[in-house]
Amino acid sequence: MAEAAIGGSAEWASYEEAGLRFEVDGEIATITLDRPDRRNAQTFATWSALARIGDTLPQQVRVVVVRGEGPSFSAGIDLRMFTPEGIPGEGSFAASARLDEATFEQQIAQAQRGFLWLRRPDVVSIAAVHGHAIGAGFQLALACDLRVLAEDAQLCMKEPALGLVPDLTGTKPLVDLVGPARAVEICLTARVVGAREAATIGLAELVVAPEDLAGAVSDLAAALLATDRGAATATKRLLQAARERTLEEQSAAERREQVARVRALFAGS
């Protein structure tokens, strides 16, 4: 079945061809990066498929889990992008470099769409990270609201070491979580951040033994689902906007949301 547009081209790929599995079980959706023989390397098809999942997410879903099959969460962008031949049907950086600026930016914007929806207020996204999360893999974990790491997780923002910037929406959440100085240090050294350090500096909510990762994520999902859906959405909306607002603005936003909540809960009683 045709499901996902390949970035910048008119071709279509199924989730399977894009290296993903997508499963819905009640209120929980699970996205699995499923190209373990390539360490779940990502391509424009992967990002288009992610965007399509966001566009078509079943209404009942409240928690989205993003995980990786095999030994790594994700080894980042498919390195064939750096070769002259590129990825069949998707192109190469050399080909992209010849595009006009607006077209190339549009290609990147389409890739970013695959990440941005993971922050929408009506869902909570959880990255379940084990093994390597490099470049685009690290950014995918950063795109999620919460990160549960296995003790063997290794995060690395490799892009600057390859002459690129992190452009898959990762720079803002990274700075929000660890602050600008630590973000500069992590990105410009392209060093590996281990799971324990990740928890210490705010990059992980939870670190567990690798064999406990699935269980810990499922427990967290259950706890998130135990709250009222409308309240959860409104609270996430409030929390997301808090940094950009003054205390007075945020207080006003709390009032607006609470009036709506109380009306929704008690109208007609």
Ligand code: CAA
């Ligand atoms: N793209 C394509 N293939 C990849 C890949 C990638 N990013 N990462 C690994 N693979 C392939 C390997 O080529 C290898 O294939 P073969 O079996 O055909 O030789 C297979 O996956 C297994 O890889 P390894 O033997 O290297 O596995 P490992 O477990 O020993 O090491 C790893 C895992 C540390 C992740 C290592 O594979 C690695 O360093 N990969 C490259 C990581 C990288 O530099 N990614 C780019 C990040 S930058 C980014 O993502 C840019 C951006 O967003 C713009």
